[in-house]
Amino acid sequence: MKIFRNIKPLRVLIYEEIVRNIKKGIFKKGDKLPNEIELSKMLKVSRASLREALLLLEEDGYLINKRGIGRTIAENNKKTFTLLAPNVEPIKVLTSKGLDLKSRVIYEQKPSLFIANKLKSKRKVRVMVIEQDILFKDKVVGYILNIVPLSIISEINSRVYDQPVYELISRKVNLSSINVEFKATAAGKSYGSKLGTKPSTPVLLVEETFYSEIKKPVLYLRNYLLTEKINLRVNIPINIIENGVI
Numbered sequence: 001m002k003i004f005r006n007i008k009p010l011r012v013l014i015y016e017e018i019v020r021n022i023k024k025g026i027f028k029k030g031d032k033l034p035n036e037i038e039l040s041k042m043l044k045v046s047r048a049s050l051r052e053a054l055l056l057l058e059e060d061g062y063l064i065n066k067r068g069i070g071r072t073i074a075e076n077n078k079k080t081f082t083l084l085a086p087n088v089e090p091i092k093v094l095t096s097k098g099l100d101l102k103s104r105v106i107y108e109q110k111p112s113l114f115i116a117n118k119l120k121s122k123r124k125v126r127v128m129v130i131e132q133d134i135l136f137k138d139k140v141v142g143y144i145l146n147i148v149p150l151s152i153i154s155e156i157n158s159r160v161y162d163q164p165v166y167e168l169i170s171r172k173v174n175l176s177s178i179n180v181e182f183k184a185t186a187a188g189k190s191y192g193s194k195l196g197t198k199p200s201t202p203v204l205l206v207e208e209t210f211y212s213e214i215k216k217p218v219l220y221l222r223n224y225l226l227t228e229k230i231n232l233r234v235n236i237p238i239n240i241i242e243n244g245v246i
Contacts, residue, residue, distance in 0.1 A: 014045055014053035022062060022073055033063060033071040099141070102162050104131040104194075108150060115147055118209060118220045128153040130165055131194075134225070141229035143194045146221045166210050166219055174213045181207045184227075191224050202227045 021027045033039065036054075040047045054071065057063045063071045107129050116123045127147050134142030146165040152173060166175065183205045186192075192199040206223040 010045065010049045011052035011056065014043060014050055015056050017043060018053065018057060019062060027073050029073045029075050031073050032069070033073060035070065098136065100135040100162070101144070101164065102133045102135055104133055104143075106130050111147070115220065119147070119149060119217045121149060121217075126150045132162070132165075133194075134223075134230075136229065139229075140196055140226075142223060142225040143191060144221055144223050146219065148219050152218050165221065169210070169219055173218050175210050175218070176213045176215070177211045179209045179211070183207070187224065187226075195224060195226060197226065204230070 018027065022029070027033060034042065036047050036050055040050045043050065054063060054065075058065055058071075061074055064074050065071045108126055109129060111119065111121070111123055111125070111127045113123060115127065116125070119125075119127070126149075128150050130146040130148070132144040132146065133140050134144060148165065148169065152169060169175070185203060185205050187195055187197055187199055187201045187203045189199045191203070192201060195201070195203070204223075204225045204227050206225065208219075208221050208223070209217050210219040212218050
C-alpha cells in the first residue's frame with residue numbers, strides 16, 4: 001500500500017486508508033493493528049504522520065489503545081458523523097455530507113456592536129437574522145445563526161429556504177472571498193437550549209464571513225457543531241475559548 005499526496009493533509013490520507021482497510025476486512029475488528037514501524041512501512045509514510053492519523057482514529061472510535069497490548073480494531077465504532085475537511089468552506093462540507101438544513105426562525109433587528117463590526121456597517125443599518133438547524137437523520141447536530149444586511153436580503157425578495165443562505169445571496173451578489181475561524185468552546189445556556197443539550201456541552205464554533213467583489217461583508221454566520229455528533233477536521237489551529245460563547 002502507498003499513500004499518494006493531494007490537497008489533503010497526509011494524516012487525513014492515512015486515516016482514510018486505514019478506515020478503508022478496516023471496512024474491506026484487511027484489518028479485522030478485534031484484531032491487533034500492526035505496530036507503528038510495520039504500518040509505516042506498509043503505507044510508506046513517516047511514523048510522525050502515522051501517529052497523528054492513529055490518534056484521530058482513536059478519537060473517532062476506530063482503534064482502542066491499551067497499555068501493554070497496543071492498538072486493536074474496535075468492535076463497534078462510535079456513532080458520530082465524521083467530516084475530514086482540510087481548509088474548505090465548512091457549510092459546503094456539511095451540506096454535501098448528507099446533513100440537512102431546516103429554517104428555525106427569521107426576524108429583523110438592529111445589530112449589536114459586535115455584529116455591526118463584523119459586517120463593517122453602522123448599528124442603525126438593520127439586519128435579517130436567519131436561524132437554522134443542522135439535521136442528521138432528523139436529529140439536531142448543529143445550529144447556524146446567519147446575519148445579513150437587510151438591503152442584501154431585500155434584493156433576493158427575502159426568500160429563505162432550507163438551504164445555505166450564502167447560496168441565496170450569491171444569486172444576486174458575486175461572492176469573492178470568505179474568512180473562516182474555528183474555535184472550540186462550550187454551548188452556553190442560550191445555544192445549549194437551541195441544540196437541546198447542556199450549557200457545558202463541547203461544541204465547535206465555526207465563524208464565516210462572506211465578502212462581495214468590492215470586499216464588503218454581505219453575510220456573517222456562526223455554526224455551532226456538536227462535537228459528540230460531528231467531528232470536523234481542519235488543517236488550521238483551533239483557538240480555545242474557556243468561558244463559553246463570545
